Amino acid sequence: MNNFRTILASQDIWYVLLALVLAGMVSFASTPLVKALSVKMGAVDVPKDGRRMHDHPIPRMGGLAIFFGFVVSMLLFVPLDMEKKGMLLGAVIIVVLGVLDDKYALPAKPKFLVQIIAALIAVLAGNRIEVLSNPNIFSSNPVWQLGWLAYPVTVIWIVAITNAVNLIDGLDGLACGVSTISAATMMVIALLVSVSELGELDVAVMMAALVGACIGFLPYNFNPAKIFMGDTGATFLGFIMATVSVEGMFKQYTIISFVVPFLMLGLPIFDVCFAVVRRVSHGQSPMQPDRGHVHHRLIDMGFSQKQAVGVLYVISAILGLSAVVLTAGGAEKAMIFLLAMGAAAAIAWRVFLTGPAHEKPEQTEESADEGEDGHE
Secondary structure: OHHHHHHOOOOHHHHHHHHHHHHHHHHHHHHHHHHHHHHHHHHHHHHOOOOOOOOOEOOOHHHHHHHHHHHHHHHHOOOOHHHHHHHHHHHHHHHHHHHHHHHHHOOOOHHHHHHHHHHHHHHOOOOOOOOEEEEOOOOOOEEEHHHHHHHOOOOOOOHHHHHHHOOOOOOOOHHHHHHHHOOOOOOOOHHHHHOOOOOOOHHHHHHHHHHHHHHHHHHHHHOOOOOOOHHHHHHHHHHHHHHHHHOOHOOOHHHHHHHHHHHHHHHHHHHHHHHHHHHHHOOOOOOOOOOHHHHHHHHHHOOOOHHHHHHHHHHHHHHHHHHHHHHHHHHHHHHHHHHHHHHHHHHHHHHHHOOOOOOOOOOOOOOOOOOOOOOO
């Protein structure tokens, strides 16, 4: 509690909030322009199969507005060192790839290769997971030094989270809202850490910019959506959160650094793991689109789109709260963390294990991409 009081009394919180508000204003103001651009370019999602949750064409390049809001705020409020320049360059590549995919529906393998290149640029610029805290609390070695493994491990992390966020982009406002919650969690944790003078204020400001950019876009993306963020937005959000988590959370030498990123991004990680297992068990490629994601299961259980999105927001919020509680520490807070995790586990059990199963993924003529873009 003292840490939270210190944050509220600090000037840093106003700096962070200013970055958030500016990003939100830019994103909100630019979305109608991006919508018009999407229509003019032909980047419109036309429902063609049962995986789509909408029944009429909708522009799907809205992620550009989120990108604009984030970049403007970050350039004004965050000093650009080599790591941040590498992250921004990688993000630009991801956004350009997303724009092309939203217009032309690119094949999965070339997209995957470009994502690896973008992640590698960020990694070579210094965004690397060089050490991991040892989850074995009984070990005499508190950390694992990754050495040369830092490069492949970090690339895998960034590409995996990039695609994990893209995979949950299946209902109006879902991926954007979940990303908002995850980024807000990371922002709060970074502020808590910055109070301890561990230099995480830049991480807090970047996440505030991302939160603001998402909030500015959400009014257009809530059900019924006027515009989708498409691969442009979903992959951008995943890339930024994955890269910033490397710069922030993974560089602490505590058990927190091992657990917290997985809690903050718990829902997309959980969904992508189940997607891979489900598809492989059916003899399909892990990149083959299907209709077995958590949001599809909730719809098949009788929830409306708004209700399903609300349930998944609650799960994300529980996981985010758990990450914050774990960071703050203390016996009582740890108990709250356990209770929150128990509630999340109960909801996840209901959704993933007792929901209706889809025995075989649908076959479509679309590209089998990790993003399943536009079927919000």
